[in-house]
Amino acid sequence: MSAAPEVVENDYDSFAEAYAAENEASLNNAYYTRPAILNLAGDVSGRRILDAGCGAGPITEGLRDRGAIVTGFDSSAKMIELARKRLGADADLRVADMGKPLPFPDGAFDDVISALVLHYLEDWTAPLAEIRRVLKPGGRLILAVNHPIIYKLIHPEADYFETVKWSDDYTFDGQEAVLTYWHRPLHAMTDAFTEAGFRTAVVSEPPPAPEAYELFPEELAGRTAFLSFLFFVLEAV
Template sequence: MPNDYDSFAEAYSAENEASLVNAYYERPAILDLAGDVAGRRILDAGCGSGPLSAALRDRGAIVTGFDSSAKMLELARQRLGDGAALHLADLGSPLPFSDAAFDDVVASLVLHYLEDWTALLAELRRVLMPGGRLVVSVNHPFVDYLQAGPGAGYFVTGTYSEEWTLGGHSALMSFWRRPLHAMTDAFTAAGFRIAVISEPSPAPGARELFPEIFAGKPSGAFLCFLFFVLQAD
């Protein structure tokens, strides 16, 4: 079954802890965009095993998280203890939270699992306070286009699959790719104003820890994910 995180939760969580793209690129970028979160009520949408929730909590946020994988939530509870309220819930389904319950929502590498963002964005907009922020990371559309191969077409919204092997376990992962304008159109249709679009550099220290990857990248920058800060108007 594609995207069955229950089947490799521990292996994925272990890889996520110290990998270049997660620990030294994606999470630091999300935290930088979130800024000062002390005292803010934050929903971690698709929280996985909780590394981002833990970082937000350590910065003083009041964190709630949800994920569709029971195994990943079990790992998150081990990590966070009583430090966050965690819920089993599906992306794109009605969420178990009241209207305007959160100051911010972070959606870290989850939207690209869905073909249609309409229901999820409507729910995230609903649970945000007026003026609240949605901080999003997704697979970069140009990287998706390059990986899709000849004839795929940048402007096509379509699905593709990859086999991941982590800790000796192989899993089939399926994603939806779409052009940038389809992303921004979905955000604005859901009632969000686009405040930031970011293509960040890795965190300090990444080059020293992964010299073989940066050998051909004198600037230290690379394309991997695309980041947004969206304001709930």
């Protein structure tokens, strides 16, 4: 008997096109995460920015449109292929793994964006150290992760204070997929940031973009905001 094929967690290559299509105009991505990240970044004209885990490149594109000098990487070769279609063949896009040494020199960037990436990783020590290395002193890490309350809402019997793996089922543009995350409590996040040489400047639970209320009236009825992701701006010290 042949061995069963190894299951690859968060295999974005297998559903990259469906994920990118689904999130092009979704509430959580197009009208929540992306505008929140861009708002936190502020005036980026002329700034050298690394989009760490860029996916199909929508945030990278938004930063470039605002005058940033952008570089992006993702562990999914298919996602990088989609990002090249969006950003052009000459865009500085690479396949690289957040959990391994990054192919960039020390102090290469003014800012690093990491939107919805770190929550896939059990250990943040090496990834945060690499991000800190490629940032210039005083540079910013702007990131979004699953809000730690979400795991407890979905699994009320669970221990919020444990760092634990969990999975959830999704349908992206008609294609089923499973995403596997690592829940960690808020203090574990901020402790990791401090140990890596960052100062927490902003913790944000933003509302969606203003136009979302007309586009998603049922989902947002009676709400000024909702719990989904938690956003940080960290400064390299």
